[in-house]
Amino acid sequence: MQELVLVQPQGTAKAMQARDADETRLAFEAFLPESGPLAFRIARSVLRNDADAEDVAQESLLRAYRKLDRLRDRTRFRAWLVRITYRLALDRARARKRSQEREALWVRETARSSVAPGAGGDFQAQLEKAVEELPEKLRIVLLLAAMEGHTMEEIAALLDVPPGTVKSRLFFARKKVAEKLRCFVKPTGKP
Secondary structure: OOOOOOOOOOOHHHHHHHHHHHHHHHHHHHHHHHHHHHHHHHHHHHHOOHHHHHHHHHHHHHHHHHOHHHOOOHHHHHHHHHHHHHHHHHHHHHHHHHHHHHHHHHHHHHHHHHOOOOOOHHHHHHHHHHHHOOOHHHHHHHHHHHHOOOOHHHHHHHHOOOHHHHHHHHHHHHHHHHHHOHHHOOOOOOO
16 A cells, blocks of 8 residues: 655745745735724723824734734724724823823922922912922923923933923913912012
8 A cells, every 4th residue: 555745835934924924914005994994993092192093003903913813703803903002192191101100200209399498388389289280291391491490402302302492482381380370479569
């Protein structure tokens, strides 16, 4: 009796991997027209910030593409993408909240250490509150300039924005803080 031997030609495994990769890419491209806007809407609903939502949407689409072969039922792609996007958006929101809490704590500690004990406690509390209520873009510029003593050029380099943007943000930050602290100003009688 004759023995049969199954012989695979060289390169077949590579050809199969290439074909699988092409199928994955084509399947993902079919989902892409509706997936991008969907991912953005989900991320935007959680983050309420277009820039962060765009980042999260891109990251979720990239993760979905990389792991598309793990999705058993391709008809459930939308639900799967929504879960990925929602979880990434929540992670980003939590990270932002932790960052803001650390920054607020740092502001309080820095402000507390710069005020003499027993002097202006009410003013100090109002100052901290006014700084915390600033939008993040204004608050970071004010903190870098006033608390850390950086120059406009240094802040521009740190934040990767033009010096003119730093100047305008610093102006508006100071203006908003001054408006909130107006109750502590004693009128001098001059018009």
